[in-house]
Amino acid sequence: MIIADEVMPGMRGSQLLEIVHKSSPDIIKVMLTGQAGLDAVAYAINNAGLVKYFTKPWESKDLQLTIQSLLEKGRLARKNEKLTQELQENYKKLEQTYNELSLAYKQLKETQDQLIQAEKLSLVGQLSTGIAHEVKNQLNMLGFAELIQEEYPDDKRLQKYAGYILKSGKNIYNLVDEMRRFAKKEQRQYKMETASVTEVLNKLLSFIRFDKLLSSRKIITNFENHPFVCLNEDKFGQVIINLIRNAAYATTEDAGEIKIGVSTNGNQALIEVQDNGCGIPEEHLDQIWTPFFTTKGEEGTGLGLDICKRIIEEHNGSISCASQVNVGTTFTIALPIKYVMPAA
Ligand SMILES: Nc1ncnc2c1ncn2[C@@H]1O[C@H](COP(=O)(O)OP(=O)(O)OP(=O)(O)O)[C@@H](O)[C@H]1O
Ligand SMILES: [Mg+2]
Numbered sequence: 001m002i003i004a005d006e007v008m009p010g011m012r013g014s015q016l017l018e019i020v021h022k023s024s025p026d027i028i029k030v031m032l033t034g035q036a037g038l039d040a041v042a043y044a045i046n047n048a049g050l051v052k053y054f055t056k057p058w059e060s061k062d063l064q065l066t067i068q069s070l071l072e073k074g075r076l077a078r079k080n081e082k083l084t085q086e087l088q089e090n091y092k093k094l095e096q097t098y099n100e101l102s103l104a105y106k107q108l109k110e111t112q113d114q115l116i117q118a119e120k121l122s123l124v125g126q127l128s129t130g131i132a133h134e135v136k137n138q139l140n141m142l143g144f145a146e147l148i149q150e151e152y153p154d155d156k157r158l159q160k161y162a163g164y165i166l167k168s169g170k171n172i173y174n175l176v177d178e179m180r181r182f183a184k185k186e187q188r189q190y191k192m193e194t195a196s197v198t199e200v201l202n203k204l205l206s207f208i209r210f211d212k213l214l215s216s217r218k219i220i221t222n223f224e225n226h227p228f229v230c231l232n233e234d235k236f237g238q239v240i241i242n243l244i245r246n247a248a249y250a251t252t253e254d255a256g257e258i259k260i261g262v263s264t265n266g267n268q269a270l271i272e273v274q275d276n277g278c279g280i281p282e283e284h285l286d287q288i289w290t291p292f293f294t295t296k297g298e299e300g301t302g303l304g305l306d307i308c309k310r311i312i313e314e315h316n317g318s319i320s321c322a323s324q325v326n327v328g329t330t331f332t333i334a335l336p337i338k339y340v341m342p343a344a
Contacts, residue, residue, distance in 0.1 A: 239319075
């Protein structure tokens with residue numbers, strides 16, 4: 001606290017208080033002045049944070065009480081400020097703890113999700129081992145198709161249909177095996193051969209005529225050229241069938257159109273499967289590739305696209321999706337070209 005007389009030798013009290021106020025605004029300032037000094041008081045109130053003044057002559061008791069009460073007030077103010085500061089620091093610490101906690105919670109949740117995923121996968125592994133066993137038993141009936149082929153070597157129609165049945169049986173074996181491989185996260189090396197993409201697709205499309213879901217959709221091919229790529233026909237076929245099945249599911253029987261396109265871009269062969277179906281909402285576009293993501297409830301396992309992606313990556317290629325709700329969806333596969341058949 002500083003108590004200054006207004007009239008002093010060398011400097012006026014109001015000036016002194018102004019200087020002190022600039023460097024130490026917290027110091028309590030009191031002025032003593034004669035009746036004529038009220039202008040100086042007004043000046044000090046406006047410029048020097050003056051809190052109290054006494055006109056001469058003052059009662060020393062008065063002065064004493066005022067000093068005491070002002071000092072007490074200042075002490076309380078400082079204490080208040082300290083408390084506020086502590087409160088702010090505590091609040092900051094609390095905020096930090098909260099942030100750390102939410103981060104920990106997020107990590108926990110991720111770990112938990114991974115655990116659930118791993119558990120599901122191991123369950124799929126166990127299930128598919130069982131399924132493989134049962135399916136194999138049931139598929140023994142396919143021996144009849146072989147018998148038919150042997151007994152009617154000259155009947156072209158029977159030969160063809162028996163061939164389809166056997167091929168279908170082989171596909172079922174492969175699919176179950178694929179599931180088990182997927183669940184065990186195994187990488188299997190299968191045979192890759194250089195093949196014409198359009199030829200493989202044509203073969204596949206003649207085969208899916210027998211698939212009820214697919215045969216009810218209009219399938220249009222648009223082959224711009226005939227690239228040859230390194231592929232495993234069964235695996236590649238599995239990818240295309242998965243994509244066409246998804247497309248068929250997304251479209252209606254009367255208006256559904258599925259376009260299969262082949263073109264090239266630099267040294268890449270592009271295979272497109274395009275539909276005019278319900279489309280995929282933007283917030284799902286990242287999720288569709290994750291195992292078990294499905295919007296089909298009981299009807300879907302949500303493994304289709306995960307398997308597609310894995311197979312295409314094993315072919316050194318990539319697969320992407322573009323979609324617009326209520327307009328349609330296009331899946332594009334890019335595979336490295338071996339060579340392109342020159343136009344006939
Ligand atoms: N052509 C498409 N049009 C609209 N949505 C699609 C299309 N293809 C995939 N989806 C969406 O992506 C999800 C995941 O597809 P995915 O093939 O992985 O699994 P699924 O078809 O649900 O089940 P399944 O394992 O039997 O294939 C689908 O449930 C669907 O919501
Ligand atoms: Mg699917």
